[in-house]
Amino acid sequence: MSQIIGGLIAFGMFSLNPTGIERWQFIFILLGPITVLLGIYILIAIPSSPAEATFLSPEDRVNALNRIRANGTGTRAEGIKTYQIWEALRDPRCWLAGCVIFTGSVPNGAVSSFGTVIVQGFGYSTRQTTLLGMTTGGAEFVAVCSTIMMYRLSCYRVVPAMVCMTISVVGASMMVGLPTTMINARFAGYALSVGNICGTQIFKPKDAPRYTPAITAICICLVTQMFFWGGIWALNLRWNRQLDRTIAQTGPIVEEKNIEFLDKTDWEIKSFRYPL
Numbered sequence: 001m002s003q004i005i006g007g008l009i010a011f012g013m014f015s016l017n018p019t020g021i022e023r024w025q026f027i028f029i030l031l032g033p034i035t036v037l038l039g040i041y042i043l044i045a046i047p048s049s050p051a052e053a054t055f056l057s058p059e060d061r062v063n064a065l066n067r068i069r070a071n072g073t074g075t076r077a078e079g080i081k082t083y084q085i086w087e088a089l090r091d092p093r094c095w096l097a098g099c100v101i102f103t104g105s106v107p108n109g110a111v112s113s114f115g116t117v118i119v120q121g122f123g124y125s126t127r128q129t130t131l132l133g134m135t136t137g138g139a140e141f142v143a144v145c146s147t148i149m150m151y152r153l154s155c156y157r158v159v160p161a162m163v164c165m166t167i168s169v170v171g172a173s174m175m176v177g178l179p180t181t182m183i184n185a186r187f188a189g190y191a192l193s194v195g196n197i198c199g200t201q202i203f204k205p206k207d208a209p210r211y212t213p214a215i216t217a218i219c220i221c222l223v224t225q226m227f228f229w230g231g232i233w234a235l236n237l238r239w240n241r242q243l244d245r246t247i248a249q250t251g252p253i254v255e256e257k258n259i260e261f262l263d264k265t266d267w268e269i270k271s272f273r274y275p276l
Contacts, residue, residue, distance in 0.1 A: 004134045004137040004138060004141075008134065009027065009030070009031075010027060010130045011130045011131045011134075013026045013027060050064035050065055050068070051065060068260065068261075081263075084265055087265055087267055088265075091267075092231075092235060093231075093232050093235050093236070096228050096231045096232050096235075097228075097232065099224075099225075099228045100225055100228045100229060100232070103221045103222075103224050103225040103228065104221070104225055106217075106221055143164060143167075146160070146163075147160035147161075147163075147164060148160075150163060155276075156276050157275050157276060158229060158230070158232075158233040158276060161229050162226060162229065162230075165222055165225060165226045165229070166226075168218075168222050169218075169219055169222045169223060169226075172215055172218035172219045172222065173219060175215045175218075233276060236274035236275065236276055237276060239274055240273055240274055240276070243271070243272075243273060252271075253270050253271040255269060255270065255271055
């Protein structure tokens with residue numbers, strides 16, 4: 001929603017004829033104080049735990065804590081524990097998650113830095129590019145709603161992740177493969193892959209206006225990221241099946257009371273079941 005509203009504001013400010021100040025500076029003057037005030041409000045008003053949420057009724061607080069109990073993640077950590085750090089370093093999924101973040105962050109880096117440059121490279125004017133920024137916000141809104149629906153229908157987190165990554169690969173491929181005359185189709189590809197555009201270091205002036213090497217790197221990062229997601233899913237599935245075999249052989253695992261809120265790791269909670 002911020003991109004949609006921000007696109008409208010930017011488009012309106014593009015029509016201004018300021019004296020003594022640049023057009024782009026108006027956005028910071030308008031939205032900067034609002035951002036600071038909102039940050040202060042969140043710092044003061046948002047609690048660190050559902051148990052401290054004064055805006056919830058006692059019944060709602062209990063329900064919120066029960067949801068946390070179900071996923072076994074707890075509500076807070078009590079300081080830094082060295083053994084938990086070493087445990088995380090021995091967990092292959094932590095390394096896979098780091099690879100997921102890296103392969104996602106490299107593409108994501110140019111959304112704010114080079115998004116307008118990419119769109120202008122399709123053949124749109126500066127004014128049109130400002131307004132078209134709204135469409136990426138709309139695409140993200142639809143993507144979020146769609147992923148929620150896919151998860152609720154499939155009960156698997158990996159399904160919406162893979163579907164979204166596939167759509168992004170298709171969008172990036174459209175930007176690379178379609179001819180320059182198909183302006184709207186190439187922009188549609190950009191909208192599909194929004195949030196997954198190349199890092200700033202792979203955009204070179206000599207590649208303008210198509211930036212084929214940079215956009216090709218999009219596909220490489222996204223496809224690689226899909227394999228990392230698949231690795232995390234496979235490990236979670238394997239360890240869940242090990243838990244099922246253990247329960248089948250020895251019966252239900254009895255844990256310490258309220259162990260979910262005792263700052264224990266997933267390896268310490270023997271009955272922990274990983275999301276798929």
